[in-house]
Amino acid sequence: MTILLAYYYGGLMPKIVNKEERRREIALSCSDLIHEVGIKKLTVSQAAKTAGIGKGTIYEYFENKEDIIFEIINIHIDKYHEEFEKNIQKEKTTRDKVLHFFKFAIDDSEENMKHFDGFKEYLSIVLSEENEQMLNFNCSCSSFFQVQLTKILQEGINKGELKNEAIDLVEVIMVYERGLSITKMTQNDADIKVLCKKFIDSLFELVEIKKD
Amino acid sequence: MTILLAYYYGGLMPKIVNKEERRREIALSCSDLIHEVGIKKLTVSQAAKTAGIGKGTIYEYFENKEDIIFEIINIHIDKYHEEFEKNIQKEKTTRDKVLHFFKFAIDDSEENMKHFDGFKEYLSIVLSEENEQMLNFNCSCSSFFQVQLTKILQEGINKGELKNEAIDLVEVIMVYERGLSITKMTQNDADIKVLCKKFIDSLFELVEIKKD
Amino acid sequence: MTILLAYYYGGLMPKIVNKEERRREIALSCSDLIHEVGIKKLTVSQAAKTAGIGKGTIYEYFENKEDIIFEIINIHIDKYHEEFEKNIQKEKTTRDKVLHFFKFAIDDSEENMKHFDGFKEYLSIVLSEENEQMLNFNCSCSSFFQVQLTKILQEGINKGELKNEAIDLVEVIMVYERGLSITKMTQNDADIKVLCKKFIDSLFELVEIKKD
Amino acid sequence: MTILLAYYYGGLMPKIVNKEERRREIALSCSDLIHEVGIKKLTVSQAAKTAGIGKGTIYEYFENKEDIIFEIINIHIDKYHEEFEKNIQKEKTTRDKVLHFFKFAIDDSEENMKHFDGFKEYLSIVLSEENEQMLNFNCSCSSFFQVQLTKILQEGINKGELKNEAIDLVEVIMVYERGLSITKMTQNDADIKVLCKKFIDSLFELVEIKKD
DNA sequence: TATGAATGAGCATTCATTCAT
DNA sequence: CATGAATGAATGCTCATTCAT
Numbered sequence: 001m002t003i004l005l006a007y008y009y010g011g012l013m014p015k016i017v018n019k020e021e022r023r024r025e026i027a028l029s030c031s032d033l034i035h036e037v038g039i040k041k042l043t044v045s046q047a048a049k050t051a052g053i054g055k056g057t058i059y060e061y062f063e064n065k066e067d068i069i070f071e072i073i074n075i076h077i078d079k080y081h082e083e084f085e086k087n088i089q090k091e092k093t094t095r096d097k098v099l100h101f102f103k104f105a106i107d108d109s110e111e112n113m114k115h116f117d118g119f120k121e122y123l124s125i126v127l128s129e130e131n132e133q134m135l136n137f138n139c140s141c142s143s144f145f146q147v148q149l150t151k152i153l154q155e156g157i158n159k160g161e162l163k164n165e166a167i168d169l170v171e172v173i174m175v176y177e178r179g180l181s182i183t184k185m186t187q188n189d190a191d192i193k194v195l196c197k198k199f200i201d202s203l204f205e206l207v208e209i210k211k212d
Numbered sequence: 213m214t215i216l217l218a219y220y221y222g223g224l225m226p227k228i229v230n231k232e233e234r235r236r237e238i239a240l241s242c243s244d245l246i247h248e249v250g251i252k253k254l255t256v257s258q259a260a261k262t263a264g265i266g267k268g269t270i271y272e273y274f275e276n277k278e279d280i281i282f283e284i285i286n287i288h289i290d291k292y293h294e295e296f297e298k299n300i301q302k303e304k305t306t307r308d309k310v311l312h313f314f315k316f317a318i319d320d321s322e323e324n325m326k327h328f329d330g331f332k333e334y335l336s337i338v339l340s341e342e343n344e345q346m347l348n349f350n351c352s353c354s355s356f357f358q359v360q361l362t363k364i365l366q367e368g369i370n371k372g373e374l375k376n377e378a379i380d381l382v383e384v385i386m387v388y389e390r391g392l393s394i395t396k397m398t399q400n401d402a403d404i405k406v407l408c409k410k411f412i413d414s415l416f417e418l419v420e421i422k423k424d
Numbered sequence: 425m426t427i428l429l430a431y432y433y434g435g436l437m438p439k440i441v442n443k444e445e446r447r448r449e450i451a452l453s454c455s456d457l458i459h460e461v462g463i464k465k466l467t468v469s470q471a472a473k474t475a476g477i478g479k480g481t482i483y484e485y486f487e488n489k490e491d492i493i494f495e496i497i498n499i500h501i502d503k504y505h506e507e508f509e510k511n512i513q514k515e516k517t518t519r520d521k522v523l524h525f526f527k528f529a530i531d532d533s534e535e536n537m538k539h540f541d542g543f544k545e546y547l548s549i550v551l552s553e554e555n556e557q558m559l560n561f562n563c564s565c566s567s568f569f570q571v572q573l574t575k576i577l578q579e580g581i582n583k584g585e586l587k588n589e590a591i592d593l594v595e596v597i598m599v600y601e602r603g604l605s606i607t608k609m610t611q612n613d614a615d616i617k618v619l620c621k622k623f624i625d626s627l628f629e630l631v632e633i634k635k636d
Numbered sequence: 637m638t639i640l641l642a643y644y645y646g647g648l649m650p651k652i653v654n655k656e657e658r659r660r661e662i663a664l665s666c667s668d669l670i671h672e673v674g675i676k677k678l679t680v681s682q683a684a685k686t687a688g689i690g691k692g693t694i695y696e697y698f699e700n701k702e703d704i705i706f707e708i709i710n711i712h713i714d715k716y717h718e719e720f721e722k723n724i725q726k727e728k729t730t731r732d733k734v735l736h737f738f739k740f741a742i743d744d745s746e747e748n749m750k751h752f753d754g755f756k757e758y759l760s761i762v763l764s765e766e767n768e769q770m771l772n773f774n775c776s777c778s779s780f781f782q783v784q785l786t787k788i789l790q791e792g793i794n795k796g797e798l799k800n801e802a803i804d805l806v807e808v809i810m811v812y813e814r815g816l817s818i819t820k821m822t823q824n825d826a827d828i829k830v831l832c833k834k835f836i837d838s839l840f841e842l843v844e845i846k847k848d
Numbered sequence: 849t850a851t852g853a854a855t856g857a858g859c860a861t862t863c864a865t866t867c868a869t
Numbered sequence: 870c871a872t873g874a875a876t877g878a879a880t881g882c883t884c885a886t887t888c889a890t
Binding site for chain 5: 478479480481484
């Protein structure tokens with residue numbers, strides 16, 4: 001857009017940027033910031049500077065600081081979900097797919113730990129505050145994984161690998177996954193992989209249709 | 213004051229307090245305060261006022277604010293452990309004993325919820341800070357329950373109710389218990405009791421010696 | 425002493441320790457402490473512990489914290505004066521004796537720097553507070569050196585080395601010594617030795633009786 | 637607001653303040669405060685109130701409390717230097733100019749004593765803390781006077797009043813000036829004027845070219 | 849005489865949010 | 870729409886001194 005155009009259209013084109021879009025844009029530019037300084041330590045000033053806008057402008061698009069954080073976390077989780085769906089398809093067997101489901105708690109790679117530590121901090125906030133919004137959001141996240149897991153198990157059942165009862169254990173598996181994550185966060189000496197293997201072995205002992 | 217002591221001091225005897233005991237005493241008097249205002253919101257001034265002593269006196273017995281909180285939490289946990297040991301003995305069958313093990317996550321009574329909410333806040337702190345002390349303490353708490361659970365299962369094995377492999381699942385059970393707690397904390401719509409029942413049923417299906 | 429004797433003599437033998445002596449004793453035991461932690465950082469608790477007595481007992485012998493510091497500094501200065509008198513006699517020529525007078529500001533040996541840094545901190549307090557006592561004490565210290573210096577110069581005059589006017593410059597020399605000390609304390613790049621030499625050379629050019 | 641700027645911002649112009657200028661402004665308004673309560677006793681609250689701004693605003697312009705003090709002292713010293721340069725020119729003879737150089741230590745006028753007492757407190761801080769910033773600043777202040785004094789003496793040499801060696805004594809004179817100041821600060825009974833006169837007389841006896 | 853438990857005033861600093869421009 | 874200057878509440882900790890015993 002040339003200066004002339006800007007001048008002519010200045011009033012006619014009141015930058016009707018889609019608020020929601022701009023919101024996303026700002027949050028996106030701060031996406032890495034949250035890993036660097038941590039959720040709690042993130043200041044509005046930092047966010048504004050990183051997004052290259054004024055502090056006051058932040059409040060044009062976000063209710064408050066929590067709202068910013070919320071949007072950033074949303075982005076992270078969206079990314080994670082996307083990746084998850086992509087990767088889960090690469091796993092061949094049902095057992096591997098279920099195992100992949102525990103990857104978040106098991107994988108010690110730098111990349112995953114960044115997500116994991118971020119989630120840890122996020123969880124800390126969810127636990128400490130009476131933030132309805134975050135709590136609800138948290139539930140919706142669970143739904144995503146519940147759907148995924150249900151799909152995996154159903155496929156196993158359809159393929160004749162698993163008993164029908166397997167589907168009843170979807171939530172049990174999810175609870176265990178949460179247990180594993182929290183164990184990793186709070187028990188220094190726990191061997192997460194072993195704990196995961198034991199569970200999956202037991203699980204499949206229960207629901208697998210043995211062929212002999 | 214005995215004559216001997218009087219002789220020893222050769223004069224009036226200064227008040228000597230058992231530091232450790234007084235520490236406990238002060239923490240005890242603030243015990244409820246932490247439920248009212250929350251761990252994070254607790255101020256040293258509040259604690260001093262509640263204990264009926266001066267702010268400076270607090271620092272005669274505690275290193276810093278965290279130290280106060282730590283002691284209070286200690287008291288709560290000690291109490292809980294005591295009660296737990298008392299109650300677990302009342303349960304007759306192995307299944308009931310294991311079920312009792314999940315009581316913390318299931319019981320919605322006001323009394324238990326006070327403990328549960330307190331633990332939730334405590335957990336939030338453990339997750340947010342790099343507080344070595346609390347993290348270590350947390351591990352030691354787990355040990356207590358691990359010992360208890362091991363005892364329960366071993367008795368079941370000894371009585372011929374459970375297979376020997378049951379003992380291998382101690383940690384798996386504990387992970388699940390953590391998962392249930394965190395689920396209760398973060399998933400509004402989860403039916404903890406059902407999730408517990410499903411797990412225990414599956415567990416016993418695996419490790420119970422069926423008599424027919 | 426048996427209990428009986430303690431009873432009988434309890435009132436008659438009131439441990440008439442010489443207050444002044446005990447005061448000195450306590451301060452003496454804290455003498456090194458002040459070099460370790462610094463004057464300002466010294467706490468009454470530390471002093472009491474170091475002296476092996478109770479905190480309250482300190483106040484039996486000292487008015488307040490400053491009073492303790494005052495006594496400790498007294499000890500240090502007494503020691504320094506003693507040493508000074510001993511060492512000044514070792515110098516042969518009048519010029520060397522005057523030079524020795526500037527030793528405090530020039531000598532970079534660890535031992536002297538301990539004294540120097542202590543004095544620096546002491547000076548800081550004298551300058552900041554309206555402590556009459558310390559200020560007066562400070563004056564009396566100057567007197568000591570003034571007497572010493574006067575003696576040195578008078579001897580020089582008597583030996584026919586210096587003109588009679590030399591004695592008029594006693595205070596000027598002392599002012600310059602103070603100037604050198606403060607220069608060392610506050611001017612990082614100053615070459616104290618050179619500044620000292622220039623002054624003494626000029627001084628002797630003025631007051632020395634040249635023999636040719 | 638120029639049209640260009642309005643165009644640039646494309647909207648209402650936010651208030652832009654010259655940070656450095658406002659900093660100076662705030663410090664200036666607290667300038668007298670430091671004489672009233674003393675450097676050490678100055679609280680940020682006081683400073684804010686005196687400047688008529690909020691406590692938080694202080695921290696928009698100053699790193700910390702020390703930074704405020706530093707700026708205030710800077711102002712005082714700048715003023716003093718300015719005055720000094722103005723006044724030194726009024727003195728006609730070289731001797732008077734040198735004498736003027738000692739004015740800070742000699743002048744007992746209320747105005748000068750305000751400066752002198754301020755410097756005394758400032759010196760106390762320089763001596764007590766390991767405040768690099770202040771120490772360095774102190775050195776730079778010395779430079780100013782060294783330059784002034786060198787100019788004075790050089791003019792005296794050029795006019796044929798002083799010997800060339802006079803220039804070698806610049807630092808000696810400065811050391812003596814410091815000595816005089818500290819003497820005034822710590823020796824109640826010292827007659828600063830006499831001490832000054834004696835020194836200047838001796839000095840000129842050494843470096844003045846006698847005409848007869 | 850000796851003690852040490854109790855005290856509490858005093859203070860720098862952060863940062864989310866507002867609002868005049 | 871955009872800005873960034875202004876705000877002020879809120880809190881942990883130290884340590885000299887007192888005084889009951």
